[in-house]
Amino acid sequence: MCGIFGVTGLQNAAELTYLGLYSLQHRGQESAGIVSIDEAGATHARREMGLVSEIFSPDTLRDLPGSLAIGHTRYSTAGSSVLANAQPAVVNYHAGPLVLAHNGNLTNARELRDDLVRKGSIFQSTSDSEALIHLIARSDARNVEDQLLDALERAEGAYTLLLSVGKTLYAIVDPRGFRPLVMGKLGDGWVLGSETCALDIVGATLVREIQPGQWLKIEDGEVIDLPDLAPKRHRRCVFELIYFSRPDSIVFGESVDRVRRELGRQLAREHPAPGADCVFSVPDSSNAMALGFAEESGLPLEHGLIRNHYVGRTFIDPGQTDRMAKVRIKFNTVRHVIEGQKVVVVDDSIVRGTTSKLLIQMIRQAGAREVHMRIASPPITGPCLYGIDTPTWDELIAANQSVDEIRDHLTVDSLGYLSLEGTLEAAGGDPARFCHACFSGDYPTPVPGRSRSSKEPALID
Ligand code: AMP
Numbered sequence: 001m002c003g004i005f006g007v008t009g010l011q012n013a014a015e016l017t018y019l020g021l022y023s024l025q026h027r028g029q030e031s032a033g034i035v036s037i038d039e040a041g042a043t044h045a046r047r048e049m050g051l052v053s054e055i056f057s058p059d060t061l062r063d064l065p066g067s068l069a070i071g072h073t074r075y076s077t078a079g080s081s082v083l084a085n086a087q088p089a090v091v092n093y094h095a096g097p098l099v100l101a102h103n104g105n106l107t108n109a110r111e112l113r114d115d116l117v118r119k120g121s122i123f124q125s126t127s128d129s130e131a132l133i134h135l136i137a138r139s140d141a142r143n144v145e146d147q148l149l150d151a152l153e154r155a156e157g158a159y160t161l162l163l164s165v166g167k168t169l170y171a172i173v174d175p176r177g178f179r180p181l182v183m184g185k186l187g188d189g190w191v192l193g194s195e196t197c198a199l200d201i202v203g204a205t206l207v208r209e210i211q212p213g214q215w216l217k218i219e220d221g222e223v224i225d226l227p228d229l230a231p232k233r234h235r236r237c238v239f240e241l242i243y244f245s246r247p248d249s250i251v252f253g254e255s256v257d258r259v260r261r262e263l264g265r266q267l268a269r270e271h272p273a274p275g276a277d278c279v280f281s282v283p284d285s286s287n288a289m290a291l292g293f294a295e296e297s298g299l300p301l302e303h304g305l306i307r308n309h310y311v312g313r314t315f316i317d318p319g320q321t322d323r324m325a326k327v328r329i330k331f332n333t334v335r336h337v338i339e340g341q342k343v344v345v346v347d348d349s350i351v352r353g354t355t356s357k358l359l360i361q362m363i364r365q366a367g368a369r370e371v372h373m374r375i376a377s378p379p380i381t382g383p384c385l386y387g388i389d390t391p392t393w394d395e396l397i398a399a400n401q402s403v404d405e406i407r408d409h410l411t412v413d414s415l416g417y418l419s420l421e422g423t424l425e426a427a428g429g430d431p432a433r434f435c436h437a438c439f440s441g442d443y444p445t446p447v448p449g450r451s452r453s454s455k456e457p458a459l460i461d
Helices: 013-023 058-062 109-118 129-138 144-154 196-202 238-244 256-270 287-297 323-330 354-365 403-410 420-427
Strands: 002-008 031-037 043-049 068-074 089-093 096-103 160-165 168-173 182-186 189-193 205-209 215-219 222-226 278-281 305-307 331-333 342-347 370-375 414-417
Touching: 002 013, 002 096, 002 160, 002 168, 002 196, 013 031, 013 058, 013 068, 013 189, 013 196, 031 096, 068 096, 068 160, 089 129, 096 129, 109 129, 129 144, 144 168, 168 189, 182 196, 189 196, 196 205, 238 256, 238 420, 256 287, 256 370, 256 420, 278 287, 287 342, 305 354, 323 331, 323 354, 331 354, 342 354, 354 370, 354 403, 403 414
Parallel strands: 278 342, 342 370, 370 414
Antiparallel strands: 002 068, 002 189, 031 043, 031 068, 089 096, 096 160, 160 168, 168 215, 182 189, 182 205, 215 222, 305 331
């Protein structure tokens, strides 16, 4: 998954982009980059593996002059975790330098790449975003925008893009709108970012969300809407609201905090825990859900688990190695809250079940009399093909075990998952506007490599 941020029309564009990326760090912790375009139209880039705070300093930001900048934080979901895949990408294009930051996964990336390689394209990375650049460059269309359109019409899947050609900044959201993008105003300039928390940190005012299929350009300080991409049914990623986005953001027009509280309330209605003494969250992602559960059930909300914030997500690498040790480093129990109590533990989701299993062991060791696990979303039965880092069918516990089996595996007294209907209702608006493939198997695009007989499609990368 990724976070993207862009600024135009403001002298300290790189510094503002640094702040924007800082607030989007949760969307990707493997690498980050900023590319600025100076007054003469030359690009300046810094892309490194690591966290935003480790990569940039006042000195490195001074080396990124100009009033246009694009930034990216990356967590690899397609392509490997190497510097060559760090974004934004910069290439020399006939109309000037082209800079691209991409959030989402193209589901036909392998097909596009094979075709481009056959025609002579040489790839420098394994990221699916590079295919887009080759498509733009190879298009027979006469002007930049027609070339962009040509490329986008061949792309399938999720692409929320910030892209500059020379000193023009483009913002594009694919017709299904899997991933969010918002635009704000700051002084005489414009700011775009994956979530509103990135506008807040720089003091920009939210102007609008870029809707599915919309694309616009900002040129000489003016925002120009271009004709929408060919329409498709909207498929906003419901997992953005459940887990991925920050609770202080407004995503898809909804307050993430409000949605999460409502998920918690709905969970308490669907799976109450009569006779329990208290409820607490697995911090921090499910704090608002536990609050909603407490409000609806009348149970006291406690802090039964404490998260060590200094671990950050630097420890979480894409490999499975030592996942158990990482959980112990990250969480600890508050014994006096738990000892002798019948506790309800609220989490937003269960992925592999490894974190949850260890947490339950810790809660039992702290003396809980009963442990009732409540999950504020449905069982994850399939991977995300559109940019969320969820593992393959093999590793997803709910793809391989029933709820009763998961309850026994976790050694909890009871386990309740929120229904899909309850989840979509809490998410607000029209339930049909969401992508919920990871819960329902209803993938809105063809699944690459999927054969009718196989439960597990071969995924791209
Ligand atoms: P596990 O017990 O291994 O299934 O992990 C569940 C925890 O992972 C939950 O507390 C979630 O908040 C968190 N989680 C959910 N989705 C993801 C994701 N895509 N990447 C990392 N963590 C996630």
